Amino acid sequence: MKIFVLLKTYSIKPQRNKQSTAAFVVVRKKMKKIYHLSTCDTNQRILKEIKPGKSVELQDIKTEPITPAQIDEMKKLAGSYEALFSRIARKYRLMGLHEKELTEKDYRKLILDEYTFLKRPVIISGNQIFIGNTAKVVTAAKDALK
Numbered sequence: 001m002k003i004f005v006l007l008k009t010y011s012i013k014p015q016r017n018k019q020s021t022a023a024f025v026v027v028r029k030k031m032k033k034i035y036h037l038s039t040c041d042t043n044q045r046i047l048k049e050i051k052p053g054k055s056v057e058l059q060d061i062k063t064e065p066i067t068p069a070q071i072d073e074m075k076k077l078a079g080s081y082e083a084l085f086s087r088i089a090r091k092y093r094l095m096g097l098h099e100k101e102l103t104e105k106d107y108r109k110l111i112l113d114e115y116t117f118l119k120r121p122v123i124i125s126g127n128q129i130f131i132g133n134t135a136k137v138v139t140a141a142k143d144a145l146k
Helices: 041-050 068-078 090-094 104-113 135-145
Strands: 002-005 008-016 022-028 032-036 057-060 122-125 128-131
Touching: 032 041, 041 135, 068 104, 068 122, 068 128, 122 135, 128 135
Parallel strands: 032 057
Antiparallel strands: 002 008, 008 022, 032 122, 122 128
């Protein structure tokens, strides 16, 4: 039996205690997921390079927006919402955000409201997160997904 909680997959394994009655231990499976944008050439190039297998879940953030629970899980791994925020998004300047001091709450709301503000791709492998498209990040993510 599998239980899905936020972004994690758990499996329940029956175990016997000393009285021979069934007890259950929850074992966390290593989650592998890539948040990407299917219309972004850079994201598509990275996906071709990484060659994610069937064990890796892909989520196109344009057609399947990220949820508050997902962004909170990413923040937990990344350390901040700011680390997930893309300042090179076109709307960053159009909205005048470069002239404002943004808080963590602002970063979270902007990412949830507009997918373009998520720095992409975001690759999660177990308790590791890889954010962005630099060669160093892509290489490390590729190794982690093996």
